[in-house]
Amino acid sequence: MTDESTLERGGCLCGEVHYTFPRTDVLSAHHCHCKDCQKSTGSGKATILFIPVESLNLIGELKTFTVVGSEGSHVTRGFCGNCGSPLISYVAEMPAIKFIKVGSLDDSSWVEITSSYWQKTAMGWSPVDDTHPAFAGNPEA
Ligand SMILES: [Zn+2]
Ligand SMILES: [Zn+2]
Numbered sequence: 001m002t003d004e005s006t007l008e009r010g011g012c013l014c015g016e017v018h019y020t021f022p023r024t025d026v027l028s029a030h031h032c033h034c035k036d037c038q039k040s041t042g043s044g045k046a047t048i049l050f051i052p053v054e055s056l057n058l059i060g061e062l063k064t065f066t067v068v069g070s071e072g073s074h075v076t077r078g079f080c081g082n083c084g085s086p087l088i089s090y091v092a093e094m095p096a097i098k099f100i101k102v103g104s105l106d107d108s109s110w111v112e113i114t115s116s117y118w119q120k121t122a123m124g125w126s127p128v129d130d131t132h133p134a135f136a137g138n139p140e141a
Pocket of ligand 1: 012013014015016017080081082083084085
Protein backbone atom coordinates (compact mmCIF):
# COMPACT_ATOMS: atom_id res chain seq x y z
CA MET A 1 0.00 0.00 0.00
CA THR A 2 1.43 3.35 -1.04
CA ASP A 3 1.02 6.44 1.09
CA GLU A 4 0.46 9.28 -1.40
CA SER A 5 1.77 11.88 1.02
CA THR A 6 5.29 10.45 0.83
CA LEU A 7 5.31 9.73 -2.90
CA GLU A 8 8.36 11.32 -4.47
CA ARG A 9 8.61 12.27 -8.13
CA GLY A 10 11.47 12.91 -10.48
CA GLY A 11 12.39 12.84 -14.12
CA CYS A 12 14.59 14.03 -16.94
CA LEU A 13 15.05 17.54 -18.25
CA CYS A 14 12.71 17.19 -21.26
CA GLY A 15 9.97 15.35 -19.36
CA GLU A 16 9.88 12.20 -21.51
CA VAL A 17 10.94 9.88 -18.67
CA HIS A 18 9.82 10.15 -15.09
CA TYR A 19 9.39 8.04 -11.98
CA THR A 20 7.79 7.85 -8.56
CA PHE A 21 8.63 6.03 -5.33
CA PRO A 22 7.54 6.24 -1.69
CA ARG A 23 10.05 8.25 0.31
CA THR A 24 9.65 5.83 3.21
CA ASP A 25 11.14 3.04 1.05
CA VAL A 26 14.50 4.76 0.50
CA LEU A 27 17.32 2.61 1.89
CA SER A 28 20.20 5.11 1.90
CA ALA A 29 21.86 7.90 -0.08
CA HIS A 30 25.47 8.15 -1.27
CA HIS A 31 27.97 10.26 -3.13
CA CYS A 32 30.14 8.26 -5.53
CA HIS A 33 33.39 9.87 -6.66
CA CYS A 34 34.48 7.03 -8.99
CA LYS A 35 35.82 7.86 -12.44
CA ASP A 36 32.84 6.32 -14.23
CA CYS A 37 30.41 8.46 -12.23
CA GLN A 38 32.51 11.53 -13.02
CA LYS A 39 32.42 10.70 -16.74
CA SER A 40 28.74 9.85 -16.88
CA THR A 41 27.61 12.91 -14.93
CA GLY A 42 30.19 15.38 -16.25
CA SER A 43 30.68 16.34 -12.61
CA GLY A 44 32.83 15.54 -9.60
CA LYS A 45 30.56 12.81 -8.32
CA ALA A 46 27.21 11.10 -8.68
CA THR A 47 24.72 11.36 -5.83
CA ILE A 48 22.43 8.36 -5.68
CA LEU A 49 19.51 7.01 -3.65
CA PHE A 50 19.26 3.27 -3.03
CA ILE A 51 15.69 2.08 -3.54
CA PRO A 52 14.22 -1.46 -3.67
CA VAL A 53 13.35 -2.45 -7.26
CA GLU A 54 9.70 -3.02 -6.37
CA SER A 55 9.36 0.48 -4.87
CA LEU A 56 10.28 2.28 -8.08
CA ASN A 57 7.63 3.09 -10.68
CA LEU A 58 9.18 4.14 -14.00
CA ILE A 59 7.10 5.98 -16.62
CA GLY A 60 8.70 6.18 -20.05
CA GLU A 61 11.68 4.42 -21.51
CA LEU A 62 15.32 4.66 -20.51
CA LYS A 63 18.26 4.20 -22.81
CA THR A 64 21.00 2.25 -21.10
CA PHE A 65 24.75 1.87 -21.26
CA THR A 66 26.51 -0.98 -19.44
CA VAL A 67 30.13 -1.11 -18.32
CA VAL A 68 32.11 -3.64 -16.31
CA GLY A 69 32.87 -1.90 -13.02
CA SER A 70 36.03 -1.92 -10.96
CA GLU A 71 35.35 -5.26 -9.28
CA GLY A 72 33.89 -7.09 -12.26
CA SER A 73 30.30 -6.07 -11.62
CA HIS A 74 28.10 -4.96 -14.50
CA VAL A 75 26.92 -1.40 -14.02
CA THR A 76 24.07 -0.22 -16.26
CA ARG A 77 23.36 3.51 -16.39
CA GLY A 78 19.91 4.56 -17.59
CA PHE A 79 19.30 7.95 -19.17
CA CYS A 80 16.72 9.74 -21.29
CA GLY A 81 17.38 9.02 -24.97
CA ASN A 82 16.03 12.43 -25.91
CA CYS A 83 17.69 14.86 -23.50
CA GLY A 84 20.45 12.65 -22.04
CA SER A 85 19.66 13.24 -18.36
CA PRO A 86 21.07 10.43 -16.21
CA LEU A 87 18.25 9.02 -14.06
CA ILE A 88 18.50 5.46 -12.83
CA SER A 89 21.30 2.91 -12.71
CA TYR A 90 21.63 -0.63 -11.47
CA VAL A 91 24.18 -3.39 -10.97
CA ALA A 92 23.43 -6.84 -12.39
CA GLU A 93 24.98 -8.47 -9.34
CA MET A 94 22.63 -6.50 -6.99
CA PRO A 95 19.24 -7.24 -8.62
CA ALA A 96 17.09 -6.13 -5.65
CA ILE A 97 18.19 -2.47 -5.69
CA LYS A 98 18.15 0.45 -8.11
CA PHE A 99 20.02 3.71 -7.84
CA ILE A 100 18.29 7.02 -8.52
CA LYS A 101 20.32 10.11 -9.40
CA VAL A 102 19.32 12.52 -6.65
CA GLY A 103 19.57 15.61 -8.85
CA SER A 104 16.73 14.26 -11.02
CA LEU A 105 14.20 14.46 -8.16
CA ASP A 106 11.61 17.23 -8.40
CA ASP A 107 12.32 17.98 -4.74
CA SER A 108 15.53 16.57 -3.24
CA SER A 109 15.69 18.91 -0.23
CA TRP A 110 14.87 16.07 2.21
CA VAL A 111 17.74 13.77 1.14
CA GLU A 112 20.35 12.98 3.79
CA ILE A 113 23.64 11.43 2.66
CA THR A 114 24.66 8.19 4.39
CA SER A 115 28.23 7.84 3.10
CA SER A 116 30.63 8.57 0.24
CA TYR A 117 32.28 6.03 -2.08
CA TRP A 118 35.55 6.25 -4.01
CA GLN A 119 37.28 8.88 -1.90
CA LYS A 120 40.57 7.90 -3.58
CA THR A 121 39.49 9.30 -6.95
CA ALA A 122 37.77 12.43 -5.62
CA MET A 123 39.08 15.62 -7.22
CA GLY A 124 40.21 18.69 -5.28
CA TRP A 125 37.52 20.78 -6.97
CA SER A 126 34.81 18.40 -5.73
CA PRO A 127 36.06 17.18 -2.36
CA VAL A 128 34.54 14.39 -0.26
CA ASP A 129 32.03 15.66 2.28
CA ASP A 130 33.56 14.96 5.70
CA THR A 131 30.29 15.18 7.63
CA HIS A 132 29.57 11.49 6.99
CA PRO A 133 31.64 8.26 6.59
CA ALA A 134 33.71 7.79 3.42
CA PHE A 135 35.06 4.62 1.79
CA ALA A 136 38.27 4.60 -0.28
CA GLY A 137 36.50 2.59 -3.00
CA ASN A 138 33.33 0.57 -2.95
CA PRO A 139 31.94 -0.14 0.54
CA GLU A 140 32.65 -3.56 1.97
CA ALA A 141 29.68 -5.78 1.21
ZN1 LIG B 1 14.45 13.71 -21.37
ZN1 LIG C 1 30.56 5.68 -9.09
